[in-house]
Amino acid sequence: MPTALGLAREAGAESVVCSIDYDPATLARQRELQSALEEAGLRATLVHDAPAVAPEETAATRREGGGRGYRSLAPYLAAWGSQPRAPREARVRYAATSLSSDALPQPSDFGHSVRSSDAASEEAARALVDAYLAGPVLAYPAARLSPGGEPTARLSAALSFGTIAARTVLERVDGRLRDPFLLAEERFALRAFAQALARRDFFLQLAWFFEGDSDAPLQDRMRRFPFAPSHPLLEAWSEGRTGFPLVDAGMRQLRATGWMHPRVRLISASFLCFDLGVDWRVGRALWERELEEDDDALATGNWQWAAGVGADLAQFPRIYNPTKQARALDPAATYMRRWIAELASAPASYFFPARSRASAQLALPLYTACNYPAPVLRHDVAARAFLRRYAEFVSA
Numbered sequence: 001m002p003t004a005l006g007l008a009r010e011a012g013a014e015s016v017v018c019s020i021d022y023d024p025a026t027l028a029r030q031r032e033l034q035s036a037l038e039e040a041g042l043r044a045t046l047v048h049d050a051p052a053v054a055p056e057e058t059a060a061t062r063r064e065g066g067g068r069g070y071r072s073l074a075p076y077l078a079a080w081g082s083q084p085r086a087p088r089e090a091r092v093r094y095a096a097t098s099l100s101s102d103a104l105p106q107p108s109d110f111g112h113s114v115r116s117s118d119a120a121s122e123e124a125a126r127a128l129v130d131a132y133l134a135g136p137v138l139a140y141p142a143a144r145l146s147p148g149g150e151p152t153a154r155l156s157a158a159l160s161f162g163t164i165a166a167r168t169v170l171e172r173v174d175g176r177l178r179d180p181f182l183l184a185e186e187r188f189a190l191r192a193f194a195q196a197l198a199r200r201d202f203f204l205q206l207a208w209f210f211e212g213d214s215d216a217p218l219q220d221r222m223r224r225f226p227f228a229p230s231h232p233l234l235e236a237w238s239e240g241r242t243g244f245p246l247v248d249a250g251m252r253q254l255r256a257t258g259w260m261h262p263r264v265r266l267i268s269a270s271f272l273c274f275d276l277g278v279d280w281r282v283g284r285a286l287w288e289r290e291l292e293e294d295d296d297a298l299a300t301g302n303w304q305w306a307a308g309v310g311a312d313l314a315q316f317p318r319i320y321n322p323t324k325q326a327r328a329l330d331p332a333a334t335y336m337r338r339w340i341a342e343l344a345s346a347p348a349s350y351f352f353p354a355r356s357r358a359s360a361q362l363a364l365p366l367y368t369a370c371n372y373p374a375p376v377l378r379h380d381v382a383a384r385a386f387l388r389r390y391a392e393f394v395s396a
C-alpha cells in the first residue's frame with residue numbers, strides 16, 4: 001500500500017491539504033504525517049474542514065482564556081451565533097489524477113450488512129439536505145423532542161463522512177432565513193436547526209482545544225469516579241430488553257438502522273450510566289459498533305456530557321426518569337410501538353401506567369407479557385443509589 005508521501009509524489013503534488021480529524025489519536029497521526037511531508041519538501045496544511053465555524057474563530061471572540069476554546073455550551077453558542085456569515089464565493093476544483101487504487105472495502109468486509117444509508121454520495125447528501133430544508137425543517141423544534149413524530153435531519157453520517165460539509169448546510173439554512181416572507185415560527189425552527197450544527201461545532205472545538213486522551217473525562221475531578229466496567233443487566237440494555245419501553249425502543253432502533261433519535265440517545269445513555277452505574281466508555285464502544293456515523297470526537301463529547309463528566313458540569317448529574325420521559329416524548333407511544341414488536345398492540349395504559357410499570361405488565365395480553373420483560377429494576381431506587389455514591393465521591 002503506498003504511503004501518503006508516495007501517493008503525493010505519484011500525483012506530482014507540491015502541496016497536501018488535509019481535513020483535521022478531531023479524534024486525538026488520529027490527529028496525532030495527522031501531525032506526524034504533516035511533519036513527514038514537510039521534511040520531504042512538500043507544503044502540508046491541516047485545515048478545519050469539518051465544522052461550520054472553525055474553532056479559532058469562536059475562540060477569538062473570547063476575552064479571557066488566551067484564545068482557548070469554550071467548556072460551556074451557552075457562551076459558545078452566543079459566540080458561534082455572532083460570527084459574520086458571508087455567502088461563500090470560491091468553488092474549489094480538483095484536477096483529475098490518474099492514480100491507481102485498489103477496490104474500496106465493502107461493509108461486508110467488516111461484518112456489516114448493507115443498509116440503505118450505505119449508499120453514500122455527495123448527490124445523496126445534497127438531496128437529503130434539499131428535501132429536509134424544503135419542508136420538514138420547519139417542524140424541527142418539535143422533531144427533536146418527539147421520536148415518533150416529524151423527522152430530524154438524519155444528517156450525522158453524511159456530515160461525519162464529509163459527503164456534505166457543515167458549512168454548505170449552514171449556507172443553505174441562511175439562504176432560507178433570508179426569505180422575507182417567513183413566519184416567526186419558521187424562522188425560529190430554522191435557527192434551532194442551525195443551532196444543532198453549532199452544537200456539533202461545540203464538541204469539535206472541545207476536542208481541538210482540550211485535546212488529550214479521549215478516554216479521560218474533561219472534568220478533572222470526575223476522572224476517578226468509580227463507574228462500573230460492567231453490570232449483569234448490560235446485555236439487557238444493549239439488546240433492548242430492560243422493560244423500559246423508551247430505552248428499549250431506542251436500542252432496537254439503533255440495532256436495526258444504525259441510528260437512534262437524538263433525544264432518546266440521552267435517555268438511553270442516562271439509563272446506562274446512572275441506573276446501571278456503568279462507565280460511559282462502555283456505552284460509547286457499544287454504540288460505535290452500531291452507529292452509521294463515525295465521529296469519535298462527537299461520540300466522546302456527547303457521552304461525557306450525558307454521563308456528567310464532560311462540558312457544562314452540573315452540580316448533580318442529569319438523571320432522566322425513563323417512564324416520565326416516555327410520557328413526555330412519545331405520548332401516543334408511536335415510537336415505542338414501532339420499535340418493540342411485542343408491544344405493537346399494547347394499550348396506552350401499559351406505557352403510561354397510573355401506578356408502577358411492573359403492575360402495568362398486567363395490561364398486556366398474556367402472550368405479549370411472556371415476551372416483553374417487566375422493568376428490570378426500580379428507577380427511583382437505582383437513581384437514589386447512584387446519587388448517594390455521587391454525593392460521597394464529591395464530598396470525599
Ligand SMILES: Cc1cc2nc3c(=O)[nH]c(=O)nc-3n(C[C@H](O)[C@H](O)[C@H](O)COP(=O)(O)OP(=O)(O)OC[C@H]3O[C@@H](n4cnc5c(N)ncnc54)[C@H](O)[C@@H]3O)c2cc1C
Pocket residue numbers: 144152153154155156157159160196197199200201203260261262263265266269291293294295296298299300302303306
Ligand atoms: C450519548 C450520545 C452519543 C452521541 N453520539 C454521536 C456520535 O457518535 N456521532 C454524532 O454525530 N452525533 C452523536 N450524538 C449527537 C446527536 O444525537 C446526533 O448527531 C444526532 O442524533 C444525529 O441525528 P440528526 O442528523 O437527525 O440530528 P439533527 O437533530 O437533525 O441535527 C442536525 C445535525 O446537527 C448535529 N448535531 C445535533 N446535535 C448534536 C450533538 N449533540 N452533538 C453533535 N452534533 C450534533 C449533527 O451533525 C446532526 O446531524 C450523540 C448524542 C448522545 C446523547
